[in-house]
Amino acid sequence: MSGPTLSTEMCLANGKLYHLGTVRGDIANRIITVGSHSRADKFARLLDDSVPVHTIRSSRGFCVHSGTYKGVPVTLIGTGMGVPMMDFMVRESLACVDGDVAYIRFGTCGGCSANVKCGDVGVASLGAAFLARNPNAFGEGGEDIAPYQFFKPAPCTESLAKTYKSNLVAQLGADRVKDVLDVTCDTFYASQAWPMRDFEDRNTTLLNDMKQAYEGQDLICEMETFHLYDLARCCRTRKMFVAAAAIVVDNQEAGAHEWLSPEEVHAVEDEAAVAVLDTIISQELDAEMPRESFPWLPAASSS
Secondary structure, three states, X not given: OOOOXXXXXXXXXXXXXXXXOOOOOOOOOEEEEEOOHHHHHHHHOOOOOOOOOEEEEOOOOOEEEEEEEOOEEEEEEEXXXXXXXXXXXXXXXXXXXXXXXXXXXXXXXXXXXXXXXXXXXXXXXXXXXXXXXXXXXXXXXXXXXOOEEEEEEEOOOHHHHHHHHHHHHHHHOHHHEXXXXXXXXXXXXHHHOOOOOOOOOOOOOHHHHHHHHOOOOOXXXXXXXXXXXXXXXXXOOOOEEEEEEEEEEEEOXXXXXXXXOHHHHHHHHHHHHHHHHHHHHHOOXXXXXXXXXXXXXXXXXXX
């Protein structure tokens, strides 16, 4: 597209951001981020019929849908899983827009407390902490080194998380929506207390260690939210508003993994979709891209 170019700080390929595959004007200032591409596709079908959805699927594992919801420009981004994918998404989407940006995440997670049950939705209103496997503990001389490291929580945007919870309660009921502390883990198996015979992970006490590290909080585990919150507090060029919620698909409290079926996960997605979309458009921004900056937005829709 013609117009302002992307920052030379960014990694580009053929003028587009290397991982998202986007340019300026492809992404709105209000962004919903999800792990699953099918979830992004599902939510995109709820965008306004009056504006054709602008879709980009990159070669690096991202899908991007931009359109409007109740007349407000929004973008949905399917990221896949893990901290590196969240890092690519936030840094590269921010490079595509001027002004402030709001991000809400809607993902899946494991429940680590008795009060957080399969089928519930945990809202990370208490912040997001980080847990990492320490490679030094597994090498020579590492027997006395703690195998896992626990890091302090990063905060959400309190007002946005409050709105998010209220909207989810309206759709799901108060008994299924919980305020939680998110614990973002650097891996799925080792750092989320899955004992595996093929590897020395030293994680048989990890769930209890986690509860002691973050005592008094209802906990969920996943692999993205801390980095979203951490980048928001580190952003120095504009305001980032952030909140996150996740469907509890697995609960370890009883000592055995209990799973929601894919069909049950899809059903919760369907129930929650309107709440997610209503939340992102609720965030007011002091500065944002003018509507004419988006080539996918028909001129007639701006009147």
